[in-house]
Amino acid sequence: MREQNKVKRLLELLIFLSSGLRYSLSEIADRFQVSERTVFRDIKDLREVGFIIPEPTDGRYYVDKNTPYFREISELLHFSKEEAVLLRNAIHAVSDENLLKRNLARKLYALYDFDRVVDTIVKPQHSANIHELIKAIKYRNKVVLRGYSSANSGELKDRIVEPFDFTTNYVATWAYDVEDRCCKTFKNTRITSVQWLPEPWEHEKEHKALPIDVFRISSDKEIPVRLTLSMRAAELLKEEYPLSEEFIQPVANEKFVFEAEVAGLEGVGRFVMGLCDEVAIEFPESLKEFIQNKAKNILTDRS
Numbered sequence: 001m002r003e004q005n006k007v008k009r010l011l012e013l014l015i016f017l018s019s020g021l022r023y024s025l026s027e028i029a030d031r032f033q034v035s036e037r038t039v040f041r042d043i044k045d046l047r048e049v050g051f052i053i054p055e056p057t058d059g060r061y062y063v064d065k066n067t068p069y070f071r072e073i074s075e076l077l078h079f080s081k082e083e084a085v086l087l088r089n090a091i092h093a094v095s096d097e098n099l100l101k102r103n104l105a106r107k108l109y110a111l112y113d114f115d116r117v118v119d120t121i122v123k124p125q126h127s128a129n130i131h132e133l134i135k136a137i138k139y140r141n142k143v144v145l146r147g148y149s150s151a152n153s154g155e156l157k158d159r160i161v162e163p164f165d166f167t168t169n170y171v172a173t174w175a176y177d178v179e180d181r182c183c184k185t186f187k188n189t190r191i192t193s194v195q196w197l198p199e200p201w202e203h204e205k206e207h208k209a210l211p212i213d214v215f216r217i218s219s220d221k222e223i224p225v226r227l228t229l230s231m232r233a234a235e236l237l238k239e240e241y242p243l244s245e246e247f248i249q250p251v252a253n254e255k256f257v258f259e260a261e262v263a264g265l266e267g268v269g270r271f272v273m274g275l276c277d278e279v280a281i282e283f284p285e286s287l288k289e290f291i292q293n294k295a296k297n298i299l300t301d302r303s
Contacts, residue, residue: 132194144197145186148192149192159179161177167185183206223265225262226283230255230275234248234258
């Protein structure tokens with residue numbers, strides 16, 4: 001197993017150093033989660049089998065294009081500009097919550113430079129903000145989310161935060177909100193710009209990314225839910241919340257069952273209320289009570 005891991009790492013290192021960029025020992029060690037000493041040995045191994053990796057004058061390593069078969073290797077492992085544009089457009093056409101998109105991103109991370117994968121997965125108008133957030137996470141610095149559009153208040157407001165993680169496909173950023181003194185998710189499409197601050201994190205011990213359910217609700221709760229769905233309801237659930245697909249199973253007479261744990265009742269409750277004639281709640285009782293209270297409030301407001 002140790003030899004297999006080394007071969008895998010050497011192949012990934014070869015791809016990494018063939019990107020046209022140059023990296024220091026520390027940057028390579030961080031990328032592969034190994035010591036600088038291990039990186040140095042790996043570079044030596046690649047040199048011994050014929051890859052030209054010049055002794056760096058600036059402390060940065062790369063694979064020289066004069067390496068035998070470099071052109072063939074480069075064409076095999078990297079995308080042309082036209083191929084990259086086509087791939088990016090195809091990926092952007094897929095929902096951000098789609099499991100296949102998430103798996104594709106994971107495979108690209110295994111092969112290519114992290115920042116270049118971001119540019120492939122994230123739409124161009126948001127990639128600059130994502131890069132600033134990546135930098136702030138890497139160096140553990142605060143940022144200002146300029147002109148953040150809150151879904152709750154509907155206002156544009158600057159938020160000073162300590163970003164520390166991303167949700168699937170960079171849909172949102174996990175960050176500690178300095179003003180509210182708690183961890184939240186901030187949807188990246190609602191950020192006007194990101195201002196990187198020189199101030200370091202002060203609340204790292206409180207950084208905690210909570211689970212996010214298929215309805216995009218985050219909390220540390222785990223509430224088991226089981227619904228019986230019509231065919232139409234099942235298809236609409238998959239379309240609106242793509243991550244729900246793995247939890248939907250067919251049963252007799254064109255009926256389907258959705259069974260999963262949710263982080264709160266708000267998301268699943270909104271879905272059920274929108275298709276109340278085509279969804280039956282099997283459990284929990286608290287979801288039925290949640291729907292009943294919402295219905296009462298709606299009727300009371302209208303009267």
